[in-house]
Amino acid sequence: MSPLESERAPDGTLKLCLRGPIGFRTAGPLRLEMIAALSGVPSGSRILLDTATAEPSDSAAAGLVLEFLRASRERGLVPSVGDLDPVTRNFLDLAGADLLRSSQPVVIPGLGLVEGAGRFVLDALRETGETIAFVGRVTLSMFWSLRHPRRVRWGEIAFLVQRSGAEALPIVALLSFLVGLTTAFSAAVQLRQFGADIFIADLVGIGMTRELGPLMAAILLTGRSGSAFAAEIGTMKISDEIDALTVMGIRPLGYLVMPRIFAVMLALPLLSLFADVCGIAGGMTIAGLSLNLTPSAFLGQLRNVVGPWDVFSGVLKSVVFGMLVAGVGCHRGMRTEGGALGVGRSTTASVVSGIFLIVLADALFVVLFHYLGLE
Amino acid sequence: MPGGASRPVGDASETVVEVKDLTVRFGSRTILDRISLEVRRGEIFVILGGSGCGKTTLLRHIIGLRKPEGGSVRVLGVDLAKAGDTERDAVRRRTGVLFQSGALLKSMTLDENVALPLRESTGLPEPFIRELARLKLAMVGLEHAAGFLPSELSGGMQKRGGLARAIALDPEILFFDEPGAGLDPVTSLELDELILGLNQSLGTTMVVVTHELQSINKIAQRAIMLDGEAKGIIAEGTPAEMRENSPLPKVRAFFRRERVQET
Ligand SMILES: Nc1ncnc2c1ncn2[C@@H]1O[C@H](COP(=O)(O)OP(=O)(O)OP(=O)(O)O)[C@@H](O)[C@H]1O
Ligand SMILES: [Mg+2]
Numbered sequence: 001m002s003p004l005e006s007e008r009a010p011d012g013t014l015k016l017c018l019r020g021p022i023g024f025r026t027a028g029p030l031r032l033e034m035i036a037a038l039s040g041v042p043s044g045s046r047i048l049l050d051t052a053t054a055e056p057s058d059s060a061a062a063g064l065v066l067e068f069l070r071a072s073r074e075r076g077l078v079p080s081v082g083d084l085d086p087v088t089r090n091f092l093d094l095a096g097a098d099l100l101r102s103s104q105p106v107v108i109p110g111l112g113l114v115e116g117a118g119r120f121v122l123d124a125l126r127e128t129g130e131t132i133a134f135v136g137r138v139t140l141s142m143f144w145s146l147r148h149p150r151r152v153r154w155g156e157i158a159f160l161v162q163r164s165g166a167e168a169l170p171i172v173a174l175l176s177f178l179v180g181l182t183t184a185f186s187a188a189v190q191l192r193q194f195g196a197d198i199f200i201a202d203l204v205g206i207g208m209t210r211e212l213g214p215l216m217a218a219i220l221l222t223g224r225s226g227s228a229f230a231a232e233i234g235t236m237k238i239s240d241e242i243d244a245l246t247v248m249g250i251r252p253l254g255y256l257v258m259p260r261i262f263a264v265m266l267a268l269p270l271l272s273l274f275a276d277v278c279g280i281a282g283g284m285t286i287a288g289l290s291l292n293l294t295p296s297a298f299l300g301q302l303r304n305v306v307g308p309w310d311v312f313s314g315v316l317k318s319v320v321f322g323m324l325v326a327g328v329g330c331h332r333g334m335r336t337e338g339g340a341l342g343v344g345r346s347t348t349a350s351v352v353s354g355i356f357l358i359v360l361a362d363a364l365f366v367v368l369f370h371y372l373g374l375e
Numbered sequence: 376m377p378g379g380a381s382r383p384v385g386d387a388s389e390t391v392v393e394v395k396d397l398t399v400r401f402g403s404r405t406i407l408d409r410i411s412l413e414v415r416r417g418e419i420f421v422i423l424g425g426s427g428c429g430k431t432t433l434l435r436h437i438i439g440l441r442k443p444e445g446g447s448v449r450v451l452g453v454d455l456a457k458a459g460d461t462e463r464d465a466v467r468r469r470t471g472v473l474f475q476s477g478a479l480l481k482s483m484t485l486d487e488n489v490a491l492p493l494r495e496s497t498g499l500p501e502p503f504i505r506e507l508a509r510l511k512l513a514m515v516g517l518e519h520a521a522g523f524l525p526s527e528l529s530g531g532m533q534k535r536g537g538l539a540r541a542i543a544l545d546p547e548i549l550f551f552d553e554p555g556a557g558l559d560p561v562t563s564l565e566l567d568e569l570i571l572g573l574n575q576s577l578g579t580t581m582v583v584v585t586h587e588l589q590s591i592n593k594i595a596q597r598a599i600m601l602d603g604e605a606k607g608i609i610a611e612g613t614p615a616e617m618r619e620n621s622p623l624p625k626v627r628a629f630f631r632r633e634r635v636q637e638t
Contacts, residue, residue: 240478247438248492248540249467251460255495 003054004033013046015082016068018054018061027060034064035071043076050082062091069100127353134334135327138261141254145262156259157266164225165267169274171224176216176275180204180282183212188290197291201301204283209310213276215362217268218321222354226329229260230350233333234343242334252334261326268322269315276314309374317365321358328354389416391451391548391580392437398445399432406432408606409446412599416547419574419581419594421614423629424601430584431475433601434552437582438472439463450548468496471541475552477533479525485536486512486521492543511539515569531558535566542573548580549573555587567593588632600626 003026005017016037022030041047049068054061065081065088072079081100084092092100145152187203233256236242242252280302287293332350336342369375392414399407406429414420422430435441436448439455447454453466479488489508493499499507512518515535525533534554541549554570555563567590573579574594585591591598591614598617600610602625610617610626618630628634 236480239481240474240476241480243435243440244472244474244478244480244537244540246440247467247470247472248495249464250492250495 003030004037006037009048011046013048014041015048015050018049018051018064020053021055021057022061022064023057024060027064031064031067034068038068038071038075038077041075041077044078046078046080047072048080048082051085051088052083054085054088056085056087059088059091061085061088062095065092066099124353127349128357131324131328131331131353131357134331135261135323138253138257138327138330139323141251141258142262145254145258151254153255153259157263160259160263161267164221164228164264165271168220168224168267168271172217172220172271172275173278175220176208176213176278177282179212179216180208180279181286182282183207183279184283184286185290188286192291197287197293198297198301200283200287200291200293201298202305204280204287205302205306206310208279208283209276209306209314211314211362213279214268214272214314214318214321215358216279217272217275217318218325218358219355221264221268221271221322222325222328222351222358225260225264226325226350226354227347229326229329230332230336230346231343233257233330234336234346237334237336238339238342257330257334260330261323264326265319265322268325269318272314272318272321273311276311313365313369313374317362320361320365324357324361325354328357390414391416392420392582393449394433394437394446395448396446397433397436397443397448399429399436399441400444405606407601410601410607411446412608412611414548414580414582416580417574417578419570419583419596421591421595421598422582422584422601423586423591423598425586425603425629428601428603429606430586430601431552434550434582434584438470438550439467464496468492468544469546470548470550471544471546472550473534473537473541473552473554475556477525477530477537479533479536479540481525484522484524485517485528485539488525488536489539489543492540496544508539508543511543512536514542515539516565531562534558535562538566538569542579545577546579548582551581551583551585553585553587554583555585555590560589563587563590564593570594588630600629 003018003020003022005019007015007017009015016034018030038047049065051061051065056062065084069079069081184200184204187200188197191197191200191203233242233252236256242256245252245255284295284298287298288295329350332346332353336346338345390413392412394410394412396409396411397407398405398409410433422433424430432441436443437450439448439450442456448456451466451469453462455463455466458466479485480491483491486505486508489511490504493504493507494501497504509518509521512521515538517532517535517539520528520532520536525536528536534557538554549570551570554566558566570581570583571594574581581594583590583594595614597612598610598614599608600617601607602609609623610621612620614630617626619627621627
């Protein structure tokens with residue numbers, strides 16, 4: 001005996017009957033069979049579903065009734081529900097009569113590839129703009145704080161400097177040492193061919209102080225602190241804590257965001273100086289090992305080529321990078337919506353746009369310094 | 376304006392919250408359409424209505440967390456959506472809010488949470504702030520849990536902690552979103568008694584969002600009922616009036632915990 005039978009009533013109505021045991025396990029194939037039975041019916045005809053002889057063990061049959069109604073309506077048929085078995089009737093009664101009168105609307109398909117790409121770019125541009133505006137607003141409130149130093153949470157700032165600066169020292173040391181090492185190693189082979197061994201100090205020294213030190217430190221802090229800020233503030237946002245601060249008359253911008261941005265703006269330049277030193281140490285190690293340059297020769301050359309401006313420009317950049325890293329993290333956090341999923345999205349977005357903004361700012365600095373003749 | 380010493384307790388003619396033609400939309404969906412209401416000083420004003428009809432949303436507008444799509448809201452004479460920072464901060468110091476979840480800051484212990492508003496807006500010395508925080512915690516029956524983190528508290532305790540923080544600055548108006556939700560009947564009753572007690576002894580105006588009948592009958596002096604389909608207020612008055620005299624079956628049914636009989 002098939003679980004789905006169809007027969008034609010004398011008035012031309014097609015009648016489908018579900019029979020026998022039905023449950024979640026068997027409903028899948030049965031559903032396909034039922035939809036197939038509908039496909040040959042000319043539109044406008046009347047069609048009826050009957051489950052009087054079914055023996056459902058759960059709500060699967062009730063689901064099939066809803067599927068029957070939806071699929072028939074989509075095909076332009078006129079469906080109705082006949083006799084129901086007690087289990088299914090109970091489910092549908094509990095759900096209320098409205099459920100049978102309407103069907104779930106058809107899902108609107110997602111954006112096409114081109115439209116999706118366009119939307120992505122526009123979103124990215126808008127968000128970058130918003131982040132910069134946000135950082136601007138925080139900077140303004142920072143000036144305000146500097147004029148009211150008693151209102152600033154210095155203890156909090158000190159704690160944050162320790163958390164995002166001091167605790168990042170080991171990883172910054174390791175990574176920049178390795179970067180210095182790798183840079184020097186790749187260059188050493190080429191330089192030896194020209195007998196230009198000593199220029200390895202120029203390469204590593206200028207490369208680290210101007211670009212790699214600040215960049216490495218900033219990218220690390222984006223992953224370490226920017227993302228942490230986004231997650232912290234985002235979690236506070238979704239559990240109404242930000243609103244609670246606001247209604248107490250405490251401005252979240254001043255209370256949460258400003259100390260974080262301020263702390264990273266302090267910590268990042270120091271970290272970047274530290275990264276310079278470690279990177280140069282890495283370069284010096286390679287110079288000694290593969291080019292037989294003594295440390296004193298290396299350092300002597302370094303003193304000749306690396307000027308105060310090289311170091312200072314790196315520090316200057318770091319201050320701006322720090323503002324961006326912490327700004328993006330906090331901005332994402334403040335804009336978090338939609339539960340735990342939203343916090344995850346904010347955290348990811350803070351890292352992605354953080355790194356994007358750092359690289360963009362770095363490029364702008366290069367152009368700016370070039371046209372100002374600061375080289 | 377005279378200083379804080381003059382705080383009219385019984386001046387019931389003064390309007391402390393005024394909502395005028397407020398319209399709220401989420402995207403193209405209108406939730407509230409041109410609603411108006413007034414809360415007078417010293418009363419316990421209850422906002423009722425079924426789930427999803429816009430009670431929380433209305434409250435968020437009144438406390439200035441959302442800007443209206445139309446109309447205006449004034450709290451203590453100030454339009455929070457338009458006021459400058461200083462004016463807004465001043466109003467906020469004179470009001471307190473208890474959120475549906477309590478909204479304690481999870482990074483701080485209970486007593487630090489309660490001390491926070493005191494510390495931020497009074498400039499009182501630290502030991503004194505501690506004592507005040509202890510007083511407020513004792514008022515909600517939580518003095519023994521002062522050093523706990525919010526994650527170490529039960530849902531009901533978090534809510535009472537939120538209340539202790541909301542009353543830290545002795546506000547003139549207290550706003551509550553579902554104070555009894557998620558609490559056992561006894562705790563919920565205690566919270567209601569606390570609301571009544573604060574109202575009677577300190578003259579605090581209470582604006583309470585709730586849909587718990589027992590609580591409505593116990594505390595409400597005046598109430599409005601919102602409705603999702605009407606997108607506005609469908610009944611107004613004391614609970615007894617609404618239960619007995621409302622022309623709408625929907626309203627009477629709400630008070631009798633019945634379903635509306637379809638005709
Ligand atoms: N951020 C939002 N975005 C879109 N729609 C929202 C948003 N917040 C609330 N809504 C909608 O507004 C309506 C009212 O929501 P609200 O939270 O005010 O209901 P409520 O009356 O407080 O319900 P409950 O008693 O269940 O707490 C709901 O239909 C909800 O879908
Ligand atoms: Mg609500």
